[in-house]
Amino acid sequence: MAGKRHIAIAGASGLVGNAILRNALEDPSIEEVHVLCRQPLTVSHPKLLEHQVDFQLIPPLPEINEVYLAVGTTMHQAGSRAAFRAVDLTINLAVAQAARAAGAQRIGLVSAMAANPKSPFFYNRVKGELEAALTDLSPDGLVIARPSMLLGDREALGQPIRASETLTRYASRVVWPLIPQHYRPIQAQKVARALLHHVPTTDQTIILRSGEMQTA
Numbered sequence: 001m002a003g004k005r006h007i008a009i010a011g012a013s014g015l016v017g018n019a020i021l022r023n024a025l026e027d028p029s030i031e032e033v034h035v036l037c038r039q040p041l042t043v044s045h046p047k048l049l050e051h052q053v054d055f056q057l058i059p060p061l062p063e064i065n066e067v068y069l070a071v072g073t074t075m076h077q078a079g080s081r082a083a084f085r086a087v088d089l090t091i092n093l094a095v096a097q098a099a100r101a102a103g104a105q106r107i108g109l110v111s112a113m114a115a116n117p118k119s120p121f122f123y124n125r126v127k128g129e130l131e132a133a134l135t136d137l138s139p140d141g142l143v144i145a146r147p148s149m150l151l152g153d154r155e156a157l158g159q160p161i162r163a164s165e166t167l168t169r170y171a172s173r174v175v176w177p178l179i180p181q182h183y184r185p186i187q188a189q190k191v192a193r194a195l196l197h198h199v200p201t202t203d204q205t206i207i208l209r210s211g212e213m214q215t216a
Contacts, residue, residue: 009035014070066108067107072087089129111144115144143206
């Protein structure tokens with residue numbers, strides 16, 4: 001498989017994950033795109049291979065080079081801290097472990113701007129714990145995207161529109177020059193492009209903040 005990019009994506013139904021999927025399908029350097037999902041996708045493509053899985057028991061994966069982790073929820077949608085951790089940490093880590101077993105040497109992660117395993121805030125702490133757990137897997141390269149407020153068409157993906165994102169989108173048009181670079185809202189498309197650009201060539205752990213992804 002030398003020289004050929006075979007990638008896996010988890011979370012392709014989400015805002016960033018879907019952008020990663022669509023960009024990957026258009027990327028001529030990527031030969032196969034394996035998507036792990038619970039429900040059938042609405043996308044078809046000659047190099048797309050869909051794997052409907054139970055994330056509690058992921059079967060052995062085909063040989064891959066890279067894995068992109070974009071599974072996530074909100075505290076409101078999860079309903080409890082345990083349920084939130086089971087999605088954002090447990091599922092992403094299980095996919096990463098399965099991908100490493102299938103030969104993946106590089107990992108791309110959609111994390112959160114304030115991720116920190118020692119954070120007093122549960123959401124940020126879980127995100128930080130996942131980053132630490134992925135580091136412990138010792139991949140050749142780990143690219144962690146820490147976006148600020150994400151922008152994109154959630155309605156087109158069948159997701160509820162978040163009032164906070166709508167308010168931020170309109171407010172930022174007025175005060176954009178005053179917002180520090182790393183705190184400005186960012187399009188999910190830019191996060192996806194930044195990950196797909198950095199993951200295949202990175203031989204260390206790097207963190208991409210919003211300001212660094214705005215030009216992707």
